[in-house]
Amino acid sequence: MNKGEMKRLGDYIREVDVRNRDLEVTNLLGLSMTKQFRPSTSNIVGVDLSKYKIVHKDVFAFDTMSVIRVHKVPIAINLSKSPIIVSPAYITFECKDSNILNPNYLMMWFSRDEFDRYADFKSDAAVRGGYNWEELCDTPIYLPPIEQQQKIVSEYEAITRRIHLNEQIIAKLEETAQTLYRKMFVDGIDKENLPEGWRMGTLGEICCKIGSGATPKGGKECYINIGTSFIRSMNVLDLRFNHNExxxxxxxxxxxxxxxxxxxxxxxxxxxxxxxxxxxxxxDSILPARVNQHVMIIRPNKIIYSYYLLLLLYFSKEKLLGISQSGSTREAITKSEIERFTILVPSMETVCNFDHKVSSLFQYEVLLEEENNKLNELHSLLLAKIGQ
Structure with missing residues (x-):
């Protein structure tokens, strides 16, 4: 492999300032902490969008205002052929020559944890304060020959494609499970005239444990890199478990x-x-585990109820939100409210049938999520490798 050298980034990028003067572009996006474009949350009613900046393909947008606050550099590249517009407060720039500095390679460099730490350090140390265009230009970058950059990008993109494919399959699996639930327990079900062996009951009746946890003394200082998993609300997504946090x-x-x-x-x-x-x-991969006070454990007294309860709670989200917002200034659900929560209790035979159908779907989903966790680790290794 041909070795590269550390270079000053400003010698290979240039600022671009293309305004939306003709109002041809209407897709307004913001920047996320994951270094991607996201739908804007700004209220643009009555706002003059002609002052906003157009971001064409392979052009970067950089938010200089958030680095000190979030300790990350909100920066992203537009890989789409369709132009977007961003806040006029953002810096927009491009590579001077893509045959010397590959834009995708540069985005990989920006995605490294080491880059965020460098920017955070410079933000604290800068005389002007913050991490702005001048600091970005003074940033060192490891620049191997363009052929090596393209090879690194190809490896990274191959992993990214596999992750996206797995995500699409996972979404289909979840969609199938939801369809089965609706078909068996929602569509055509009259709660006043239930099938034989079915009844209305409460969540507490079919659960042997309902309870939340606590946080050990010490706050974030008590967390370590190894040991017992500690589950917080950020780990619990809709039908998904977030391993990253x-x-x-x-x-x-x-x-x-x-x-x-x-x-x-x-x-x-x-x-x-x-x-x-x-x-x-x-x-199962995170066991043994504990939860904090913001997460409730719901354990059915028969394991076949698990997938049924998972989908039931998922489809009961609006009702649960209604409970959490009643009589409180802060959204919260208590243990007693969960225990009293009214649910449909189908016959054991029906629940067994449902469990048999959906368990294989969720087991396959777990395998794909575990593969994606490994692929994300490989992503991180590749990002770390380009700086060596």
């Missing part, structure tokens, strides 16, 4: 929280905050 605690701390230990096939439900009513099943 998983914290860990020591064995001693876990023993203190033994009363809220997590078991296989437990349902996790967020009971406070902006993510209230999101639910997922605990993945």
């Amino acid at each position: 998983l914290a860990r605690i020591t064995l001693q701390q876990a023993k203190i929280l033994d009363s809220v230990s997590v078991e296989s096939k437990d349902i996790l439900l967020n009971i406070t905050g902006v993510s209230v009513a999101r639910c997922c099943m605990v993945p």
